[in-house]
Amino acid sequence: MRRLFSDTLVVTERNLIRLPRAPELLLAFTLQPIMFVLLFRYVFGGAIRVPGGSYAEYLIPGIIVQNIAFGGFVTALGLNEDMQKGIIDRFRSLPMSRAAVLAGRTSADIVTNALSMTILVVTGLIIGFSFQTGVLHVLIGLVLALTFGYAFSWVFAFLGLLVKSPEAANSVGFLAVFPLTFISSAFVPGQSLPTPLRQFSDVNPFTIIVNELRWLWTGQPSPDQLWQAFAWVAFILLVFSPLAVRRYRRAASR
């Protein structure tokens, strides 16, 4: 157990050192979210009617959840690349904790997710977003967003180990997450959607997470589903982490 912890730290550190040296990835964490915020706030925002407060207040929690869910794609890319390039073999020939390879990869995502969340919040504050609740609620919101992102890193870990190339990992991840985020309450209220889409949006975990984050940060009325939001996080984690571990064992022993 001590080994798992220290090895996970080493692998996390390795993944974080890499990051600034792959500038194209760093752009995905920094400039891309800002671009999305500006796009929605100033291009689409004017045409979207939301209940209560301003669109900036509506938008920021939604875009943070979308962004943090996508954050795991670095895990998919990273694991896939490590697999192709034989680094996984290096790890497996070492007397280290096996679980640390995946745990270190997904843990690094927490750091990058926190980074892009900070950027989004700051951008939000500039364009008219503000926290309307107490410190405790804001902190619970941060925890919710980061744990949700961490759970999604395991989804991406599974995808990254499933597909043959980093490019495929990218597009499969995109296909999986894009509809989930857009057919939810992240950017537009569910009531504005056609019935089948609204039904999907209502049960979409993204809707639940976004609504709760909105409620925690802006106090906007939302059905009290906080436990459901965390239950979804736990569910995704419990389903996809064993899947990813199993897939890792299989893929690595060839």
Next chain:
Amino acid sequence: MRHSGGVRARIEGQGSGGSETTVNAAAAISARGISKSFGDVRALRGVDLDVRQGTVLGLLGPNGAGKTTLVRILATLLAPDAGSASVAGLDVVADQNRLRERIGLAGQYAAVDENLTGLENLTMVGRLYGFRRAVAKRRGRELLEQFDLVEAASRPVKTYSGGMRRRLDLAAALVAKPPVLFLDEPTTGLDPRSRLDLWDVIEKLVSQGTTVLLTTQYLDEADRLADRIAVIDHGSVIAEGTPDELKDRVGGERLEVHLEDASQATAAAQALATMSDEQPLLSEALIRIGVKGRSGAIIEAVRRLDGAGVGVDDIALRRPTLDDVFLALTGHAAEDGDQA
């Protein structure tokens, strides 16, 4: 008890003494009846192998022969379907975790992180062996010095040349000073200069007592480095011996004759036939024939071909290649055995 030859690999099914079914604990690497299949492909079919401590065994064979699979099993990356093996006295399945502290693995693709520097790579590996950060760093510096990479220590590996990467990969395998080293095609794709450098490094390690199992497609590499060579084809060891023993079986130097006109091939083969006890090998305008230790072979061949009225484009003596080993040992060319 040591085997007189130090290294032994037998043809499958040949002999079955009682002592052959258990691994040889005195050997640094010992395998008995190792088999492994991937779906329908039988990658290994009962491989036996012993490597005495402090020696080099060269595992020679074409792509897809099963070399890499065998190395992956011995290095604990893969579990065998059948058979047993021990490395450094530890079972490759039951004692995996302890064994990993005692082996180093360097592959044909350099398994180092391109976005980390040389020092960062080695420090990471050291820490994953359980060293403290400072100790891992010191060991990393030591290895960079040993492998002539000091100047590149703080550059990301993606700026390294192929030879530098390969040296770093080997350095990473040596972080914990393992007594047993697995090198999977260590020089494939390297330029001749880097190849020679790497050979020097490997020789030095062996002189310090490291046991090495080396896979290669190149006879000259096995020739230079290996104390003994095992030839593997279709997942079985088909021959084993010292490099000299194998070369004798291959039949020494070979004469290659390129004809001006492929239609004269049969006439040419007839003219050359009595120069060797082997049948000449024809492929279109190219004739190959073994001329074991025969001096003046070129002059005699030219004289004979001239006498038979055969026009010659080019004629040369060539050292035996892996193709020749395969031809002599299996009766088929190396490419025929290529499945993966």
